[in-house]
Amino acid sequence: MSQWIELSTPHGTIKAWEQLPLGTPRGALVIIQEIFGVNAHIRAVCTRASMAGYAVLAPAFFDLIAPDTELDYGPDDVARGLALVDELGLERALDVVDSAASYLSRYGKVGTSGYCWGGTVAMLAAQRLGLPSASYYGARNAPFLDAPFKAPCIFHFGLLDASIPADVVALHRARQPTMPVYVYPADHAFNREVGRNYHAPSADLARERTLAFFSEKLK
Template sequence: MSNWITLPTPLGPISAWQALPSGSPRAGLVVIQEIFGANAHIRHVAEQYAAEGYAVLAPSFFDLIEPDLQLDYDAAGVARGKALVDQLGVDRAVTIVEAAAAVLAPYGKVGTVGYCWGGTIAMLAAQRLGLPSASYYGARNVPFLDIPFKAPAIFHFGGFDASIPAAAVAAHREKQPGLPVYVYPADHAFNREVGMHYHAPSAALALERTLAFLKEHL
């Protein structure tokens, strides 16, 4: 079952896409959007994890600034999305994740998975909130890598991703040697099935690893 719900947060109510499994949930999962909003791709990701047995919420983070906003994958959408996440800020984003996790708590342990900008917020959720988290191609991760982790995390990167150079990937291994870091023969956003950089083999392998991670830690 999938539908929009109203998610209460300390910052005010926002929308969130809720995807529930057909049986009893194994755990809860917060899916954290890219810079384009809680769009069809992110909702598909939520449903993908629900099919694996998780109770999922995908908050619409931009609702605090402009409700119901979903951006196109073009230059204008990228520019607008970057401006919006800068305006929202990481602190408010983590607060939203915490509110979503509280709603999911009745289903058991809660983790997160995030993509692009959301990959960095997922990492911060592991550091600040103690939520086991999977971070996909988080280009903003490096400045936060010295923060201690309260929960485990897993990292996925595309080896052809010009926005995340090899030195940035290496920094994850150097600063957090106990956390798994995977690099795939793919570009940025290789998991986004509607994008030009979608790479099905890499997306499938990253999903397999993420599901194993979530099964272990949730």
């Protein structure tokens, strides 16, 4: 079952895309968008997670500042998305994640999986909110890597991703040596099946590793 619900947050009510598995959930995941809103790709991510047995919620973060925003992938969309995440800020984003996790707690233990900007928010959710998290190509991670983590985090990066150079990937391993860091022969957004950077073998392997991670951390 999938539907839009209303999610209460400290900053107001927003929409969130909820998707439930056919059987009893094995846990729950907050899916954290890229800079493009809860679009078809993020809803597809939710579908795959629910098919793996998880109750899923993808909050529409931009509703706090620009309701009903769903962007494409052109240059103007990228510029608009970057402006929106900067206006939203990471603190408000984490408040939304916390509200989503509280909502999902009825289904069991909760983790997060985030992509691009959402990858950094997911990492911060592990650090500050104690939610086991999967961080996909989070380009804004580096300034926060010295902070302690309250929960484990798994990291996925593309070797060809110019926005996250090899030395930044290495910094993750150096600063957080207990956290798994994986690098794939792919570019930024390799998990986005509708984009030119989609790399199916890397996306499939990252998903396999992520599901194994959550199977262990959310049991």
